[in-house]
Amino acid sequence: MVRKDLSITFMGVKFPNPFCLSSSPVGNCYDMCAKAYRSGWGGVVFKTIGPKHYLIDEVSPRFDALTKEAEPFVGFKNMEQIAEHSLEENLADLRRLKKEFPNNVLIASIMGSNEKDWEELARLVTEAGADMIELNFSCPQMTSHAMGSDVGSNPELCRKYCAAVRRSTKLPFMAKMTPNITDMCDPAIASIEGGADGIAAINTIKSIINVDLDKKVGLPIINGKSSISGYSGKAVKPVALRFIQQMKTNPKLKNVDISGIGGIETWEDAAEFILLGCKNLQVTTGIMQYGYRIVEDMKNGLEHYMEEQGVDHLEDLVGLANKNIIPAEELDRDYIVYPEINSDKCVGCGRCVISCYDGAHQAMEWNKETRRPNCNHDKCVGCLLCGLVCPVGAIKPGERVLKPGRKEKNLKKMVLQETVEKL
Amino acid sequence: MSKKYQEEYEVGFTPRLVMEEASRCLLCLDAPCSTSCPAGTDPAKFIRSLRFKNVKGAAETVRINNVLGAICARVCPTERYCQEGCSRSGIDKPIDIGRIQRYITDFEDATKMEILEVKEPNGKKVAVIGSGPSGLTVAAELAKEGFKVTIYEKEAKAGGYLRYGIPEYRLPNEIVDKEIKRIVELGVDIVLNTKVGEDVKIEELRKENDAVILAVGASEGKMLPMFENNRKVIKAVDWLKKTKARKGNVKVPNNVLVIGGGDVAMDVVTSLKLLGCPHVTDVVYEQFSEFRASKKELTGAQAEGVTIIDGYVPTAVARGGIVKFKHRVIPAELKIKADLIILAVGQVSNVNGLGVTLEKGEVNQKGCRVEGTNVFFAGDIGHGEKTVVYGVRSGKEVAFEVKRFLGGKK
Known part of the structure; x- marks a missing residue:
C-alpha cells in the first residue's frame, strides 16, 4: 500500500496536496466546497467574487461539449460568469469554510472593474479568513469589458490592479492569466511587478464550440443566439502546458510559483503540469463531468508515481521537464527512427498504409496477399505517424539511423522515444 | 496432451481493450x-x-479487500453478483467486471506489487484446517492482523478445490500458486500431507492454539446408490482432480455420460471437450429455467458442443454402462450407453475426528463458532452458498469473529 506525502508549499502556504477546485461553477457555495474538502481536495478556489455593483444575470442553457467519436467530452464550453450569490453570502461562506476546514487551503478569487473594487474585495476576503487570493484577470464571458480577459490581455491593467490589491492585503496572491493572447509572459511579468506572488494559468479559451446546422446558431442556443465564451477540458491541456513552460523558462518568471490549470483529469495530467513547473493544480471540467471523487485517483496515482520515481517530496518533481523543452532550431536533427512492425500484434487493417500515403511519405507498402504492411526505408522519413494511428500498438520506434554525412554520437547518452502507442 | 485444456479459455484484456471496457462503465452515483x-x-x-x-x-482496491482477487476474477459467476444490477444493461450489456479485475490482478503480478501489510505480532496462535478459498482467506486475514497462523492441509499441495477441482483452462494452477505465495509471505505456515483427525488430533490443535478454524470444504463427491461399485462410474471431483494433477494427460473415451447440472458438471463436460472427447452427453435433473450452473459456464459448454439434456432423472443402470432416465414432468424416457459415467451430483464434507456434526452439510451450530469452544468453522461447512466467493466472504467473517473472540478485551 503506497503512502507518500503529497503536501507542498505554494506561495508560502502549505497545502496538504496540490489539488484545488478552480474558481468556477464547482466551488460556488459552502456545501460544494465542504464536500470537495471531505473528498480529499487540498484547496479550493472559491468562485470569483465580484463587486456589489456588478449584477450577475446568467443565460440558460449555458454549457456545451465538443465530442469526437464515442468520447462524450473532448472539450467543454462554459458561459457562466462569476459568483451569483451576494457578496455577504460569499464572505459568510468563506468564513465558515475556513473555520470548519482549518487544515485545507482556502483561496478567494476576486474580480473588480476598477482599482477601488480590487482594493475593497481584497480587504473583504482577507478579513473573511482566506489563506490567499487569486485575481481573476481572465474570464472570457463577462458582460463588462472592464472585467475579465480584456483585463488580462492588457499588461498595464494587470500591473495596476495587482498594485491595488497589494496595497490592501498582506496575503499572498496570484494573477490568473488568459490564454487569449500571444505571449502570456507580458501580463504575467506586469502582474508580478505590480505585486503578485504567483501566477495561475490558464483560464478558458475564447471559443465557438458547435453550430446548430438547422437553426444556424452557435451552441448553446439562447433565444436564437449564442456568444463567444470559454473553452476548457482535456483538449486545452496542450495549450496550458505551452504557456506554463514559456513562463517557467522566462528569466523574469522562472522563480515565480505557478498554479497549473487546463484539462487536468488524471494523475498523469497532474504530473505533467508539475514536471513543467507547477506547484499547485486546479480543476473544473473534470469535476463537472465526473465529480469531486476524481481527486482520489489523482492523489493515489501521484503517490505511486512518486514511489516509482524514488521521490519523497512532491517538490522534487517540480520543473524537471522544463530544461528539456528547447527551441526547435536546437533539436538534434541528425537521425531518423524507422517504424518497427510487430507482425504478431498486427491485425491487418492497413490504417498505417492509409495514413502514410495520405498524410506522410508513401513509405508504408501493403501486401495484398498477406494483408500486412511493410515499411520501405527508401521513402520513410521516420515521422512515425503509422505508430500513432495503429489501433493495436503494433508499431513502435525501431532502428535508428544517421542521416548521410552526420557524425555518430554516443548512443548510450541519447534519450530516444520508446513508444508511440497511446494506450 | 491437450493444449486447449492447459490454456486459459478466456483471453485477458490488452491495455487498450480494458480501457475500452472501462470506458463503457457509466461511473454510477x-x-x-x-x-x-x-x-x-x-x-x-x-x-x-x-x-x-x-x-x-x-490493484490496491482489489487486493486489500480480497486476498484471492486474481482467483475470483477468473472463477466468479459475476452475472449473479456484481454484473447483475449493472446500469449499463439499460443500454446494452453489463460491464465485464470479472475480466477487468483479472487485468488488474495480472498487472499487479506483472509489476510485482506488494500491497498487503502485516501488523506487529499479537502473540496469538491460530490453526486453520483446510486450504481452500475460506481457509486461505481466514488465514490471510488473521495473519494481516498479527496472528501466527498455521494451515493444515491433507493433500500434497495447498489450494483445495481451487487446485484440485477447477480445471486448468478456467483457473491455472500457476495463479493458485501465486495467490498462495502472497499469503505465505504474510507469515502463514502451511503444513501439507496432514489430515487433522488422523495424523494430528483436533484436541492437540485446540490446546496449542488460541483458536482452531475448520475450513475443510466439501471435497468428496456424492454417490447415487444405483451406481455404487460400478466400474464405469467415477465421481466428478475425483475425475477433475486426476485430470488437473496430470495437466490434462488422461485417457478420454469416445463417449462419456455426465450426470448433473451444476458448475462442477460444466467443468467436467467442458474439460472433456477440450481434451478431445467426441461425444459428451450431460443429463441434468433441473430444467434449463431452473439451472444451477452459471450462464457463462453453461454457454461455454454448449459452445464446445456438449449435448445437454435437461429435466431427466436416472432410474436404472444396466450392464455395459447403459443408464435409463425418465423425465421429471412429461412422460418421456431416455436410454444412454456410455464408455464412462461421471457423477456430478453434489459434494459432501468429511468432518470425521473434528468433533462436530453436520446437518444438511453444515455444522449444526448457529453463527460460526462451536458453542463453548475455541473452534470456528468456515466455508462450505458454514452457512451460506457453496461458491468460491462465499468462501472468501466466510473467511473474512470468521476472521472478524476470531479477532473479536480473542481480542475481546481490547
Whole structure:
C-alpha cells in the first residue's frame, strides 16, 4: 500500500496536496466546497467574487461539449460568469469554510472593474479568513469589458490592479492569466511587478464550440443566439502546458510559483503540469463531468508515481521537464527512427498504409496477399505517424539511423522515444 | 496432451481493450456492482481508478479487500453478483467486471506489487484446517492482523478445490500458486500431507492454539446408490482432480455420460471437450429455467458442443454402462450407453475426528463458532452458498469473529 506525502508549499502556504477546485461553477457555495474538502481536495478556489455593483444575470442553457467519436467530452464550453450569490453570502461562506476546514487551503478569487473594487474585495476576503487570493484577470464571458480577459490581455491593467490589491492585503496572491493572447509572459511579468506572488494559468479559451446546422446558431442556443465564451477540458491541456513552460523558462518568471490549470483529469495530467513547473493544480471540467471523487485517483496515482520515481517530496518533481523543452532550431536533427512492425500484434487493417500515403511519405507498402504492411526505408522519413494511428500498438520506434554525412554520437547518452502507442 | 485444456479459455484484456471496457462503465452515483459482491468487492472504485489511469490504485482496491482477487476474477459467476444490477444493461450489456479485475490482478503480478501489510505480532496462535478459498482467506486475514497462523492441509499441495477441482483452462494452477505465495509471505505456515483427525488430533490443535478454524470444504463427491461399485462410474471431483494433477494427460473415451447440472458438471463436460472427447452427453435433473450452473459456464459448454439434456432423472443402470432416465414432468424416457459415467451430483464434507456434526452439510451450530469452544468453522461447512466467493466472504467473517473472540478485551 503506497503512502507518500503529497503536501507542498505554494506561495508560502502549505497545502496538504496540490489539488484545488478552480474558481468556477464547482466551488460556488459552502456545501460544494465542504464536500470537495471531505473528498480529499487540498484547496479550493472559491468562485470569483465580484463587486456589489456588478449584477450577475446568467443565460440558460449555458454549457456545451465538443465530442469526437464515442468520447462524450473532448472539450467543454462554459458561459457562466462569476459568483451569483451576494457578496455577504460569499464572505459568510468563506468564513465558515475556513473555520470548519482549518487544515485545507482556502483561496478567494476576486474580480473588480476598477482599482477601488480590487482594493475593497481584497480587504473583504482577507478579513473573511482566506489563506490567499487569486485575481481573476481572465474570464472570457463577462458582460463588462472592464472585467475579465480584456483585463488580462492588457499588461498595464494587470500591473495596476495587482498594485491595488497589494496595497490592501498582506496575503499572498496570484494573477490568473488568459490564454487569449500571444505571449502570456507580458501580463504575467506586469502582474508580478505590480505585486503578485504567483501566477495561475490558464483560464478558458475564447471559443465557438458547435453550430446548430438547422437553426444556424452557435451552441448553446439562447433565444436564437449564442456568444463567444470559454473553452476548457482535456483538449486545452496542450495549450496550458505551452504557456506554463514559456513562463517557467522566462528569466523574469522562472522563480515565480505557478498554479497549473487546463484539462487536468488524471494523475498523469497532474504530473505533467508539475514536471513543467507547477506547484499547485486546479480543476473544473473534470469535476463537472465526473465529480469531486476524481481527486482520489489523482492523489493515489501521484503517490505511486512518486514511489516509482524514488521521490519523497512532491517538490522534487517540480520543473524537471522544463530544461528539456528547447527551441526547435536546437533539436538534434541528425537521425531518423524507422517504424518497427510487430507482425504478431498486427491485425491487418492497413490504417498505417492509409495514413502514410495520405498524410506522410508513401513509405508504408501493403501486401495484398498477406494483408500486412511493410515499411520501405527508401521513402520513410521516420515521422512515425503509422505508430500513432495503429489501433493495436503494433508499431513502435525501431532502428535508428544517421542521416548521410552526420557524425555518430554516443548512443548510450541519447534519450530516444520508446513508444508511440497511446494506450 | 491437450493444449486447449492447459490454456486459459478466456483471453485477458490488452491495455487498450480494458480501457475500452472501462470506458463503457457509466461511473454510477450509487453503483449497484459495489453493493452486490458477497466478498465486499468495490468494482465501481477499481474501474474508476483504471479509467483515470491509476491501475496501481485499482490493484490496491482489489487486493486489500480480497486476498484471492486474481482467483475470483477468473472463477466468479459475476452475472449473479456484481454484473447483475449493472446500469449499463439499460443500454446494452453489463460491464465485464470479472475480466477487468483479472487485468488488474495480472498487472499487479506483472509489476510485482506488494500491497498487503502485516501488523506487529499479537502473540496469538491460530490453526486453520483446510486450504481452500475460506481457509486461505481466514488465514490471510488473521495473519494481516498479527496472528501466527498455521494451515493444515491433507493433500500434497495447498489450494483445495481451487487446485484440485477447477480445471486448468478456467483457473491455472500457476495463479493458485501465486495467490498462495502472497499469503505465505504474510507469515502463514502451511503444513501439507496432514489430515487433522488422523495424523494430528483436533484436541492437540485446540490446546496449542488460541483458536482452531475448520475450513475443510466439501471435497468428496456424492454417490447415487444405483451406481455404487460400478466400474464405469467415477465421481466428478475425483475425475477433475486426476485430470488437473496430470495437466490434462488422461485417457478420454469416445463417449462419456455426465450426470448433473451444476458448475462442477460444466467443468467436467467442458474439460472433456477440450481434451478431445467426441461425444459428451450431460443429463441434468433441473430444467434449463431452473439451472444451477452459471450462464457463462453453461454457454461455454454448449459452445464446445456438449449435448445437454435437461429435466431427466436416472432410474436404472444396466450392464455395459447403459443408464435409463425418465423425465421429471412429461412422460418421456431416455436410454444412454456410455464408455464412462461421471457423477456430478453434489459434494459432501468429511468432518470425521473434528468433533462436530453436520446437518444438511453444515455444522449444526448457529453463527460460526462451536458453542463453548475455541473452534470456528468456515466455508462450505458454514452457512451460506457453496461458491468460491462465499468462501472468501466466510473467511473474512470468521476472521472478524476470531479477532473479536480473542481480542475481546481490547
